[in-house]
Amino acid sequence: YAIPTATIVLSPAFFFSRQDPAAYRSWESLHAPPWLSELKLQVARRAMRWFMDRPLNRIRRELGMAAGRDFLFGEVKDGNIALGLWSKHLRGPAADDPPRSAVCGYSSFDRSPEDELGREELDAFLTRCEAAGTPPAIFTLGTSVVQHAGDFYPMAVRACTRAKMPALLLVGKAENIPKGLPPSMHACIYAPFSQVLHRGSVTVHHAGAGTTAQTLRSGKPSIAIPFANDEFDNAARIERLGTSLTIRKSVLQEQSLADALVRVGQDREMHMRAGILRGPVCVENGAETAADRIEALAPVTSGVEAWHPGT
Secondary structure, eight states: OOOOOEEEEOSGGGGOOSSSOOOOSTTOOTTOOHHHHHHHHHHHHHHHIIIIIHHHHHHHHHTTOOOOOOHHHHHHHHSSEEEEOSOTTTOOOOTTSOTTEEEOOOOOOOOOGGGGTTHHHHHHHHHHHHHHTOOOEEEEOTTTGGGGOTTHHHHHHHHHHHHTOOEEEEOSSGGGSOSSOOTTEEEESOOOHHHHGGGSSEEEEOOOHHHHHHHHHHTOOEEEOOOSTTHHHHHHHHHHTTSEEEOOGGGOOHHHHHHHHHHHHHOHHHHHHHHHHHHHHHHOOHHHHHHHHHHTTGGGGTTSOOOOTTO
């Protein structure tokens, strides 16, 4: 049966473009020459055949399926359409993007009733900061890196103390809350990014796809500390936009973080760029655009026997 498929891609790095090359390590540049981009992709392709294709093919054999190849690189090309859920301002279409692909814009959701616990205390803290004219630096590690935060949040407290800045720590789980927080700092397990990031002065984050989207929507600058995967590329792209600066995890220390906080706080151009970009990014509705394109796949099956569960 001809069942149409759409591949959803959250970050530009996974379109694997040679025309608009991605950064896959903290030291890589978005301006690599074509030959180097080609070499990186060839090396990555061979590496993934070992690390990904082999275990997947073992499972496929157990299920009576034929072996495949280049699963990671082929996935975005094998469907009827490939939809990039990021802003065109972060990275627009490239000539060598997957066939029938589209950059739709960001899609985000960050609210649910059970996540509103402690909201009164959080609002009171942010209101005090606003009344004093000192919006806090906001620290988050998203939903994955936060599970192994290490010394990140205690370091954030020490860095903000050095920089003489208030801080809001979004810690993900109770054990990440630093002990003995001063009155100028507040920690909570969760807060909807769409409700708090625009009330801060700067967001310090890991450059995950969803968090990057929310920082751009907030209209405030950020400091990116990428840890793995697409985070290096996301960080490099928002730095290229002039709305963020990047600190390599390998050189992250209390003093380097404090220096970055002061630098971003005093960078009027970075604040201006972030504010200007907020409107165009917020206007994009990635979910709606992607849904329209998925619905448009229906004519592909015209004249083909419909598929029903259980057939």
